Amino acid sequence: MSRNAEVAALLEAIATALELEPGNLFRVRAYQEAARSVGFLGEDIGEMHRQGRLLEIRGVGQSIAAKIAEFLDTGRSSYLERICKGFPPAVLQLTRVPGLGPRRAKLLFEKLGIMTLSDLREAAEAHRICGLRGMGERTEEQIRKELARLTRRSRRHPLCLAWPLADRISAQLRASPGVIAAEAAGSIRRRQEDVGDVDILVASDDPAGVREAVMLLPTARDLLAAGATKISFLTAEDIQVDVRVVPTRSWGAALQYFTGSKAHNIALRERAIKLGYKLSEYGVFDADSGEWAGGLDEAEVYHLLGLDWIPPELRENRGEIEAAEAGSLPRLLAEEDVRGDLHVHSKYSDGEDTLAAMAEAARERGYRYMAITDHSAGLGIAQGLTPEKARRQWEEILALNRRLAPFRILRGVELEIRASGQLDLAPDILAGFEYATASLHLGTRMSAERLTGRMVAALASPWFRGLNHPTGRLLGRRPAYDFDLGAVLAAARAHGKTLEINGAGDRLDLGDRAARQARDLGVKLSLGSDAHSVGGLDGMRLAVAIARRAWCRAEDVINTRDVADLVAASSDILGP
DNA sequence: GCCGTTTTCGGCCCGACTGTTTTCAGTCG
Numbered sequence: 001m002s003r004n005a006e007v008a009a010l011l012e013a014i015a016t017a018l019e020l021e022p023g024n025l026f027r028v029r030a031y032q033e034a035a036r037s038v039g040f041l042g043e044d045i046g047e048m049h050r051q052g053r054l055l056e057i058r059g060v061g062q063s064i065a066a067k068i069a070e071f072l073d074t075g076r077s078s079y080l081e082r083i084c085k086g087f088p089p090a091v092l093q094l095t096r097v098p099g100l101g102p103r104r105a106k107l108l109f110e111k112l113g114i115m116t117l118s119d120l121r122e123a124a125e126a127h128r129i130c131g132l133r134g135m136g137e138r139t140e141e142q143i144r145k146e147l148a149r150l151t152r153r154s155r156r157h158p159l160c161l162a163w164p165l166a167d168r169i170s171a172q173l174r175a176s177p178g179v180i181a182a183e184a185a186g187s188i189r190r191r192q193e194d195v196g197d198v199d200i201l202v203a204s205d206d207p208a209g210v211r212e213a214v215m216l217l218p219t220a221r222d223l224l225a226a227g228a229t230k231i232s233f234l235t236a237e238d239i240q241v242d243v244r245v246v247p248t249r250s251w252g253a254a255l256q257y258f259t260g261s262k263a264h265n266i267a268l269r270e271r272a273i274k275l276g277y278k279l280s281e282y283g284v285f286d287a288d289s290g291e292w293a294g295g296l297d298e299a300e301v302y303h304l305l306g307l308d309w310i311p312p313e314l315r316e317n318r319g320e321i322e323a324a325e326a327g328s329l330p331r332l333l334a335e336e337d338v339r340g341d342l343h344v345h346s347k348y349s350d351g352e353d354t355l356a357a358m359a360e361a362a363r364e365r366g367y368r369y370m371a372i373t374d375h376s377a378g379l380g381i382a383q384g385l386t387p388e389k390a391r392r393q394w395e396e397i398l399a400l401n402r403r404l405a406p407f408r409i410l411r412g413v414e415l416e417i418r419a420s421g422q423l424d425l426a427p428d429i430l431a432g433f434e435y436a437t438a439s440l441h442l443g444t445r446m447s448a449e450r451l452t453g454r455m456v457a458a459l460a461s462p463w464f465r466g467l468n469h470p471t472g473r474l475l476g477r478r479p480a481y482d483f484d485l486g487a488v489l490a491a492a493r494a495h496g497k498t499l500e501i502n503g504a505g506d507r508l509d510l511g512d513r514a515a516r517q518a519r520d521l522g523v524k525l526s527l528g529s530d531a532h533s534v535g536g537l538d539g540m541r542l543a544v545a546i547a548r549r550a551w552c553r554a555e556d557v558i559n560t561r562d563v564a565d566l567v568a569a570s571s572d573i574l575g576p
Numbered sequence: 577g578c579c580g581t582t583t584t585c586g587g588c589c590c591g592a593c594t595g596t597t598t599t600c601a602g603t604c605g
Binding site: 061099134269 | 577578579581582587588589590591592593594595596597601602603604605
């Protein structure tokens, strides 16, 4: 799938280079749109090219298709080289510095020969930048600051950190005088797996008062900007927070606007124009008279545009607007639909808390059941279940189930899939589990062909229910294993296996796109917090969020079933 | 350069901020 990212980057680079020519704005947008579509593509673009199906991609016409084809065939783009005439394409890298766009990048190259970020740093230190047309002391200082930030951290922030931070800040602001409403917007509200910065929207008729309140926030450290309606600061963790203040009347329109995504908003505004409206963050207005038509709450904005209200998790312009128009949006899975956690560890393997503590915490959350899925001993480091240890655990489960009834602990396990595709426990003990699952942790650096074969072979086993954290990615640290997801999805469907949406903050695996693919194929999903302590049970909230981004309804996820259904389905598979 | 219930031409989202500008260009979301 990485070729998709390369093609998307190429199209982005072309768009950036085209911005240098005046009068190309719509061509620029066309390349940006195409880059976005390719980035979101659910299948391998090289494969699509081989099948002559590039034109099926939204935003890709004859011209862009030809450029993609050349790049896939030869690894380069003569078009990009041509439009970068007079400067090397690498100069476009300078636009990674916030505040530097393509025009300034080109100017810096032409006047000072700056090509790389370190060239730029040298020039800024030597005060050679101020004095260039349109760039003064302030700009140079800004570039220096941004360069320092860029090297401190260029990564994005995981949702598991940003979401609670945003909730904390909005709660603190809600308690401030003059604040009528405060809520996280942006990619956090859409529950994107990682976010660039934190957007908080505040409704108030006293923006100056809000600014005071923001500066008093315990989390606020370096103040970056403080305009009339927008205040930006850095937290101690170096996360940028943007707080925007809007009048109460505009709350709905502003929340809609600042939630995005950008692509969703553009599509929505185009629709507004067709219907004789103008849509902005201040409201919905009649295009002719300019009169205010609505915008108090989000539902009003969508309804004026002839649409059902669209849940934020779906707002990516991936078909949700069409579905909202047709009244066919899915009824998304909700946290309340989840009746149990299906991936939990205890001290029987590498968990920090006892089985009893995990079960009690799960029951307190309102769950009806929990599958305890300690590692099998095959994952040596986890000191997991041997057959003897498993039997001991089953006895404890029996006692706990009597005490905690009607809450149920399911006898589960997280098995290892060996290099051969075999499981690491024998059938006589496997037969005793009610909810066995399997994972890959070891020896995953084999060729894509072997790894895919290993996973497909394992999925044919009758002894387990589903595959945990199927792609193996660790956010910001390790990409997905190199394997053929399509083949694994097909095998899962053929053998009635589930795939997990793992809610551990650094996994979120499957991610939203792969989970959507699974859902569309009819492969059922299981949600697991992968908790290794009582606090880890919070991961379920993230798993639900990813499932919602994948358009999952309650029936797409097995955690919504009652325990009798779950165990019955399990013994169907296990039955002799 | 793409696209179509304004369809093969003529449209294409909207506003704010910043810095250096004396009316605007560049950048961002």
